[in-house]
Amino acid sequence: MAQPSTRAITSAAARRPPIRWGKVATIAGFLLPAAIIYMGLVLLPVAQAVYYSFFRWNGLGPMSNFNGLANYARAFSDRVFVGALSHNLILVVMSLAFQLPLSLGLALLIREIRWGRALFRTIFFLPFVLSEVVTGVVWTFIYRPQGGLINALLKLVAPGMPETALLADPKTVLYALFVVITWKFFGYHMILYIAGLQNIPHEIEEAAAIDGCSRLQALRYITIPLLGSTIRLSIYLSVLGSLQFFDLIWVMTTGGPVSASDTMATYLYKYGFQRFQLGYGSAIAVCLFLICFGFSLVYQRFVMRRDYE
Amino acid sequence: MSIEITVLENEAFKAKLATAMQSGSPPDIFQSWGGGVLKQYADAGLIQDLTPALAENGWGDSFNAGPLSLYAVGGKNYGVPWNAGMVGFWYNKDLFAKAGIDAPPATWAELLDDVGKLKAAGITPIAIGEKDKWPGAFWWEYLATRVGGQAAFESAFNRTGKFTDPAFVEAGAKLKELVDLQPFQTGSLGAGYGDQQVVMANGQAAMELMGQWAPGANRSVAENVDAYNASLGWFPFPMVEGGAGSPTDALGGGDGFAVGKNAPPAAIDFVRFLTSVENQTAMAKAGFAVPPVIKGAEAGIDDPLIKELTLTLAKAQYYQLYYDQYMPPAVGAAVNDATQEIFAGTASPEQVAQTIEDSAAFELQP
Numbered sequence: 001m002a003q004p005s006t007r008a009i010t011s012a013a014a015r016r017p018p019i020r021w022g023k024v025a026t027i028a029g030f031l032l033p034a035a036i037i038y039m040g041l042v043l044l045p046v047a048q049a050v051y052y053s054f055f056r057w058n059g060l061g062p063m064s065n066f067n068g069l070a071n072y073a074r075a076f077s078d079r080v081f082v083g084a085l086s087h088n089l090i091l092v093v094m095s096l097a098f099q100l101p102l103s104l105g106l107a108l109l110i111r112e113i114r115w116g117r118a119l120f121r122t123i124f125f126l127p128f129v130l131s132e133v134v135t136g137v138v139w140t141f142i143y144r145p146q147g148g149l150i151n152a153l154l155k156l157v158a159p160g161m162p163e164t165a166l167l168a169d170p171k172t173v174l175y176a177l178f179v180v181i182t183w184k185f186f187g188y189h190m191i192l193y194i195a196g197l198q199n200i201p202h203e204i205e206e207a208a209a210i211d212g213c214s215r216l217q218a219l220r221y222i223t224i225p226l227l228g229s230t231i232r233l234s235i236y237l238s239v240l241g242s243l244q245f246f247d248l249i250w251v252m253t254t255g256g257p258v259s260a261s262d263t264m265a266t267y268l269y270k271y272g273f274q275r276f277q278l279g280y281g282s283a284i285a286v287c288l289f290l291i292c293f294g295f296s297l298v299y300q301r302f303v304m305r306r307d308y309e
Numbered sequence: 310m311s312i313e314i315t316v317l318e319n320e321a322f323k324a325k326l327a328t329a330m331q332s333g334s335p336p337d338i339f340q341s342w343g344g345g346v347l348k349q350y351a352d353a354g355l356i357q358d359l360t361p362a363l364a365e366n367g368w369g370d371s372f373n374a375g376p377l378s379l380y381a382v383g384g385k386n387y388g389v390p391w392n393a394g395m396v397g398f399w400y401n402k403d404l405f406a407k408a409g410i411d412a413p414p415a416t417w418a419e420l421l422d423d424v425g426k427l428k429a430a431g432i433t434p435i436a437i438g439e440k441d442k443w444p445g446a447f448w449w450e451y452l453a454t455r456v457g458g459q460a461a462f463e464s465a466f467n468r469t470g471k472f473t474d475p476a477f478v479e480a481g482a483k484l485k486e487l488v489d490l491q492p493f494q495t496g497s498l499g500a501g502y503g504d505q506q507v508v509m510a511n512g513q514a515a516m517e518l519m520g521q522w523a524p525g526a527n528r529s530v531a532e533n534v535d536a537y538n539a540s541l542g543w544f545p546f547p548m549v550e551g552g553a554g555s556p557t558d559a560l561g562g563g564d565g566f567a568v569g570k571n572a573p574p575a576a577i578d579f580v581r582f583l584t585s586v587e588n589q590t591a592m593a594k595a596g597f598a599v600p601p602v603i604k605g606a607e608a609g610i611d612d613p614l615i616k617e618l619t620l621t622l623a624k625a626q627y628y629q630l631y632y633d634q635y636m637p638p639a640v641g642a643a644v645n646d647a648t649q650e651i652f653a654g655t656a657s658p659e660q661v662a663q664t665i666e667d668s669a670a671f672e673l674q675p
Contacts, residue, residue, distance in 0.1 A: 059331040060353030145496035146513070165496025168440075170653055173499070256440055257498035258653040259646070273327050275639040276349060 046289065052282035059278035071283035081284065084255075084262040087174055091242040091263070094178050095185075100234060103186045104227075107193035108219070121194065125187040132184070136251030139180045143167045143252075167253055170260035177249055177261055184248065185241070189234045196230030197223070229307040236299055243292050264288045310575055319502070320441070330355055335569030337576045341388045342562050343379035344634035345641065350567070351387045357568045360385045362577050371586060375628045376602040380565055390602040391584055391592075393563030394521030395622045396447050396546070396631075403540040404432050404515040413544035417455075417483060420547050424492045427515050434492040436514035438505035439652050442645035443633060447518050448487070449648040449661075450632050451546045451560045452480035458554035459627040465666075466636065468673055472666040473659070476553070481658025483549065484651050498653055506530050510537055518546070520561060521599060521618055543614045545621050559625035562634055563602065636673070643668035 053072070056065040075081045110120055127135065142149040145165040154161055166176035200223060208218045224231075246265035249255060255262035255270065262270075264284065272281020315336075317325060322340065329335060335355045341347050350356045363369030363386055369377070376393035380386055400413065405423075408430040414420040427434040439445045453461065457476025464470030465477070494500070494508050508514045509523070510531035517523065524541060531537040548556035566580045582588065586605050592598035593609030600619040601607055610616050622628070633641030647664040650656035656664070 058349060058353075059327075060349060060355065143499075145499075146494070146508070163495040165499055168496040168499030170498075170655065253499065254440065256442075256649065258650050258655050270642070273324065273331075275642045276327070276637070277639055278331070 049282040049285050049289070052279050053286050055279040056277075057279040058276040059272075060276070063279075065279075067279075071280045072287070074280065075283055075287060080259045080262065081264075081267055083259055084264050084267040087261065088243050088245065088263050090174060091178065091181070091245060092239050095181070095238045095242050096235060098178075099182045099186055100189055100231075100238060102182065103189035103234070104193050104231070106186070107190045107197060108223075110190075110194060111197050121191070124190055127184050127186075128188045130184070132247035133251050135180065135184050136248045139183075140167070140252050143176060168257060170258050173253055173257065173261045177252060180248060180252070181245070185238075189238065192230055192234050193227065196227045200226045232304050232307060236296075236304065239295060239299075240292055243295070244288070264291075312579070335571070337569050337572035338566050338580060339569065341380070341565050341567040342631070342634040343388060343390070343565055344562075344630050345637040346634060347380060347387055347567060348382045349637065351382045351385075355570050356387050357570060357572065357577070358385050358387060359389060359568065359577065362581070363389070368581055368584075371584070371603050373602050373604060375625075376563055376565075379562065379630050380567070388565045388567035389580060389584055390563050390565040391589070392521075392598040392600060393561065393602050393622075394600050395559040395561030395618060395625070395628075396451065396518060396520045397618060397621070398516050398518055398544050398546065399509065399523045399527075400516035400542050400544065401509075401512055401514075401540045402542045404512065405542075408432055408515070413542070414547050416547050417452075417549045421486060421490065424487065424490050428490070428492065433494045433508075433514040434490075434516065435494075436505045436508040436517045437493050437497045437652075438500045438502035439493070439497050439649060440499055440501045440504075442649045443631070444502055444505060444517075444519065445652050446633060446645045446648045447560065447631070448484050449480050449651065450629070450644070451518070452483045452549065453477050454558050454560055454627075454629050455546065455549040455554040455556070456480050456483070456552040458552070458558065459629070460553065462629065465669065466673065468669075472669050473662045477662045477665070478658050481648075481651055481661045484648075485658055488652055488654065493652075498649075503530075512536070512540065521615065524612075524614070525596060525599075541614065543618060555626055557621070557624050558627040558629065559622050560629045560631065561622065562630045636669070639672050640665070640668045 052063070054066060054068060055063045056067045056071070057063045106124060110117055110124075113120070130138075143166055145151055145163040145168070150166075151163050154164065166172045204226070205218055205222055208222050213222070244265055245263045246269070249261055249263060250266055250269070253261045255266035259267075265288065268281055268284040268288065271277050271284065315325075326336075326339060330350060330353075333355070335350070347356070351358075369386070372389065373393070376390040377386065379393070380388035380390060398413070404427065405413070408423070408426045410423050410426055414423050424434040437444050453476055456479045457474070461470065461474060461476035465472045465474060494514055500508075505517060505519075506523075506527050507530050509517050510527035511533075524538075527537060528534050545556070546560070566583070568576050568580065584603055586603050589598050589601045589603040589606035590609035593601040593606050594611065596612070598606070599610060599612070599615050600622065601609065607616075607619055610619060629635075632644045635641075636644070643665050647656070647661040650661055650664075651658065
């Protein structure tokens with residue numbers, strides 16, 4: 001019984017080329033600068049955050065107040081943090097349900113049109129080029145109840161209608177922000193899909209058409225499955241982006257009113273920096289990191305693995 | 310000697326200063342409101358003790374005592390004021406007249422009445438930038454000061470009492486009476502203080518509860534500055550019937566300077582120069598240091614409203630610094646967050662008091 005495995009080992013050993021240390025040194029030399037930067041600016045801060053998260057510490061002076069897991073217990077018993085976490089999840093779900101299908105639909109449409117393809121591609125991609133802060137400021141004006149674009153349009157359609165303030169109502173603020181997020185990012189996903197579509201050989205779809213496939217069937221059974229790796233990547237980026245959302249929300253609402261649009265990142269900023277609770281803020285950062293890291297691992301292992309093989 | 314000056318808007322300033330402090334490199338001279346934030350810096354050894362400098366050549370004695378005391382931590386002075394004022398009502402006299410109101414309200418009940426009259430006349434009674442939370446916290450803090458007086462706040466802060474004591478719950482209930490009348494401009498929960506300025510400066514609302522800086526801030530965004538000035542009036546926060554606080558008690562604060570731990574001695578000399586009676590008088594005249602904090606500098610005030618405010622403040626027996634400056638940042642933020650819930654109608658006065666008490670119990674050492 002032991003024979004085959006022994007043979008496998010010897011054959012593997014026989015196949016393995018001798019280690020050339022000079023080459024190893026060269027590789028290490030090239031990797032070292034990047035590795036030092038990565039460790040110093042990524043791994044070390046992560047480790048520091050984990051360490052800080054076990055203390056009650058205001059960020060000034062020495063850390064002397066060890067309080068174990070109390071920061072974590074406090075986070076998950078705080079309805080504002082749980083609310084922020086749920087807002088992130090709502091953003092994830094809405095992005096997957098609306099933003100990505102919209103992007104895919106537009107990518108498919110753009111492939112179909114005969115002229116102006118580059119023009120539309122550029123127009124749709126334009127919002128993504130704007131900085132998030134500029135986007136936030138512009139949309140704040142659009143949503144303004146006093147003379148903002150939306151209210152001005154509503155007044156044209158229905159004169160005498162009371163002013164609406166979508167950003168000021170805890171019930172609508174998250175959805176109003178989601179509209180902006182979609183406006184900002186759909187172009188990015190659309191470009192990903194367009195690139196993916198260009199990689200699908202035309203012959204396959206042609207063959208399907210000759211075999212009597214309707215266009216819908218071709219889309220359902222040929223195009224979308226062949227676009228699979230792009231869709232999986234786009235979902236991955238969208239989920240991670242939605243989990244870490246900060247800039248746009250901070251500019252437009254600072255997480256308010258009454259925390260109705262707080263995300264984990266705005267909550268982290270408010271507590272860690274504005275309230276001088278760096279230990280607690282670090283605990284939030286660790287939670288955010290674990291959620292993103294956990295999702296990443298699982299998704300890479302079970303969903304995206306086939307794209308690498 | 311060259312001085313490099315960085316000018317930042319309120320929220321950006323707080324964020325930048327906090328980061329600089331947490332990295333252990335404070336600026337040589339920086340703006341401070343005193344209170345709990347300054348105490349945290351002092352406790353961490355990030356700023357210089359100015360007590361010895363104040364003892365030299367009568368510098369300390371040249372200040373009005375109240376404003377200077379806002380920068381004292383445990384008997385030592387870690388900063389000096391350069392202006393100090395109070396929160397009160399800045400109102401539009403034309404709009405009040407249009408609604409048939411002949412005199413500013415003297416009691417809370419009259420204020421609620423006037424809100425009704427303004428609404429009936431089709432005027433937005435009050436402008437507020439409640440996205441920033443502190444403009445709304447002023448209302449709750451002033452009501453607590455009127456209802457409970459000095460005793461209620463001091464016992465809650467010393468931990469012999471609580472922020473769930475009746476005075477604070479009643480302050481929330483009174484504020485809720487006002488909020489229920491829907492007196493604010495549309496979208497006030499999503500508007501920042503900058504929006505509040507625009508609304509007030511252009512006559513789109515009748516009044517605002519704001520500090521001494523409001524006229525200056527509003528003029529900078531007014532389309533017609535002369536019209537704004539002509540219609541501007543001021544009255545102090547009305548008394549609350551049956552409240553323990555005196556109607557002259559003032560909520561306010563001011564601006565001051567603190568000196569970072571690494572600053573050269575010349576930094577202190579510069580602050581001393583800025584607060585000389587000549588310069589304070591000149592700055593008061595130019596409208597910067599209003600109201601001034603150096604004895605004698607009030608001679609420089611031309612503006613009759615600021616003069617009135619200064620005289621009202623001088624009569625105050627009890628001078629309450631804004632809660633979010635007086636208390637540690639975490640409790641201050643809890644006050645601001647919790648009071649916003651009254652404006653949004655998402656929490657009862659009892660729940661708001663409880664949220665603040667929870668934070669105080671955690672942060673304030675008895």
